[in-house]
Amino acid sequence: MRRRWSMPYGYKLILPYVVCLLLAVGTVGLFAYSHSVNSLKQKTRENIQGTLQQMRDNITYRTDNIERISSTLYYNFNLQSALRRYDQGWYSYETMTKTLMPALENLLNYTASNVGLSLYLENDSIPELYYSEIGPNPLLSTKRYEIFHLQRIRGEDWYHDLVAPEAKTGAGQWRQILRDEENGNISLIQRMDDIQKQRSIGLIRVTVQMQDLLDSVDYRKIGEYATLVVTDRSGRVVLESSPEGAEAASLQSAGNRLQLSEPLEGIGWELQAYIPNSLFDESASEVRRMTLLVCLASALVLACLGIGVSSYFSRRIQKIVGSLNAFHDGDFHKRIKYKGNDELAQIAVAFNRMGSNIEELIHQNYVADLQKKEAELESLQAQINPHFLYNTLSSINRLAQFGDIPKLHTLVQELAKFYRLSLNRGGIITTVGNEIEHAKAYIAIQGIKYGERMSVYYDIDPGVLEYTTVKLILQPMIENVLEHAWFGSTIGIRLVAEKREDSIIFKIIDNGVGMNADTIRQILAPEGTRIGYGIRNVDSRIKLHGGSEYGVLIASRSGIGTCVQITIPCRL
Known part of the structure; x- marks a missing residue:
């Protein structure tokens, strides 16, 4: 007959403990994992936001530097006085060579970047000085300044916006005008006013390469899979820094990405970052592995303690079971040693007596069988x-x-x-x-x-x-x-x-x-x-x-x- 399976006594003691242990460790592990993942995501958001703020500060520093150049010209009272006079001849030449050109050269020397400094003047007695616009972006290789008459740009829409009555006096605007977009440049445009007579005497334009202004916008500072986008006031993408093959339009509409942004207040643009959730998933996987390892280690330690407690109560029964298993495996020297005179001690005495009798019988049969096999070998060899x-x-x-x-x-x-x-x-x-x-x-x-x-x-x-x-x-x-x-x-x-x-x-x-x-x-x-x-x-x-x-x-x-x-x- 097939013997029915029964759970060992030690297992019956340890099983309820293990169930309660798994429930407790699982609950604590799940809470720790959820809390750790949320904290990790929050920390990652803060780190990325901090990186965006550093990029914003870097861009602000550069725009402030450009604005200081424009402001220096705007508040140059000697220059304003010279530009108010419309005398021809020697005075015009002296204004050009001793006032206007030295002022522009000093400002160019003030900055380390390649910039273009242009003045559009109401005073047409001062001659124009400019370079040919044919060819690649001139700011790629040099600094330069130019002087134009204001009548060249009177028909431009952006000029009318700048000199409109509601326009703020002395305030500059960042725009891409003329060939800026084609050359990858951007210009700070500021109306030049005669502060004493409260009238416009010209226009200041400081042009800088978009690359120099926004060179800190690099997706690798955030992560290999992140995307950085700079948009203008109308939402148009001005600059994108992303892994090869990524497109800004699809990134903005993707629902599986985290979006963070920082305003670039100086130029009225916005710096946006798109971070794929896979980055958080990788970090969450690492937290999950660590939580699982800690839970497993805790469960192992507690399980060992439980096994120790269980073995303490089931040790005497396990001695009998172990001796029976040893007999089953062929070890007939196994004996049970108990102190006391209880029922288990009496079973141990009977078991030891039975083991001695069985060992003696097996030894007799084994010797006889061994002699038979040796005789067979000798017969085969003969x-x-x-x-x-x-x-x-x-x-x-x-x-x-x-x-x-x-x-x-x-x-x-x-x-x-x-x-x-x-x-x-x-x-x-x-x-x-x-x-x-x-x-x-x-x-x-x-x-x-x-x-x-x-x-x-x-x-x-x-x-x-x-x-x-x-x-x-x-x-x-x-x-x-x-x-x-x-x-x-x-x-x-x-x-x-x-x-x-x-x-x-x-x-x-x-x-x-x-x-x-x-x-x-x-x-x-x-x-x-x-x-x-x-x-x-x-x-x-x-x-x-x-x-x-x-x-x-x-x-x-x-x-x-x-x-x-x-x-x-x-x-x-």
Whole structure:
């Protein structure tokens, strides 16, 4: 009958504790994770907002610098006095060379950036001074100043907005006029007034490259996936800094991004940042991993404490269960030691008495079975072909008759080595090195018989020589080759020994007649009796010693040759 499963006593004690532990740790972990993620998002928003403010301050510093240049001209009373006079001739030349041009040059030297300084004057007695507008943006390579007559721009819409009655006196406007947008520039335009007479005497225009003004706007200061956009008063994108392939229009309408902004009050623009939620998701994933690790560590510590408490109450029962499991695994020396005279102590005494009786019975059966297996091994070894000895003695007799003393000496030495290694003081276990030496002794004996008709090659891994093996597993295979594998008048044999993971592999390879698959099946058949007795003998001894996963395998093709593989366990 199938035995019904029942929960161990210790588990019954620990299970409610574990359930409550998981609920408590899970609740605390979920709260900590939610709070940490919210704090992280808030901190990230603050950091990004702080970066935007730094960019805004940098831009403000640059615009203030440009506005200081314009204000310096605006409040230059000597310049205003010179521009109020409309005298021709020498006075006009002197105003140009000694007042106007030095003032403009000093202002250009005041700034490190390449700027363009232009004056549009009501006073047409002062000659114009300007450069040709043909070619690339001139501010890319130099600073310069120009002087124009105001009549050149009277028809421009932006000029009318600047001189309109409601326009604030002395206030400048940032605009892209004339060729600014084409050249990537922007200009600060300020009306130049005669403060004493309260009338306009011209226009100041300070032009700077958009790149110089907004060079601090770089998306990489926020993150590799962020996008920065500068928009003008109408919402038009003036500058965009974003990873390659991103488009500002799609970013502004995307719902999976965080949008932050900072006003650029000096020029009336706005700096906007678009941060993908994936950046927050990556940070949230890191927090989630850390929270999970802390929860797991806490759960592990608390679980260990719970297990300790549970084991304290269930230790006596676990001793009995552990002893029973030890008996099940074959350890019959296990005994239970209890102090006291309660029911569990009485069970322990009875259990110990039962264990002693079972161990004695098993020992008796084990010894008997071991003696039986050793007898089977000795019987299998005794069945090795005895004709080899008779044939070798006959060869010794013939060599003695012919007077071939060197060969006779070699044959006797190898025969002595062969039987010394074969007998192995009565043991059935030998080293791999001795087994290979035994095979070499057999091959040397047969080499005297066959001479140059037989060639043998060795491929031995020195690392396998110290391991142990059942003896007499190689010689029968070589003997089988010499008896059945001849193909013509010569035969070649290769002996291989190598270590592969936890096994040692021997290979006896010949270039003989080979055999078909049916012959191989008959040789390896457990009940086979007609052929392959020596191979089955080796296979049986290896399996009896090492287990069913070891033994002999044969691969062969008729007319090509045969490979016999022997696998034994690695044991020292």
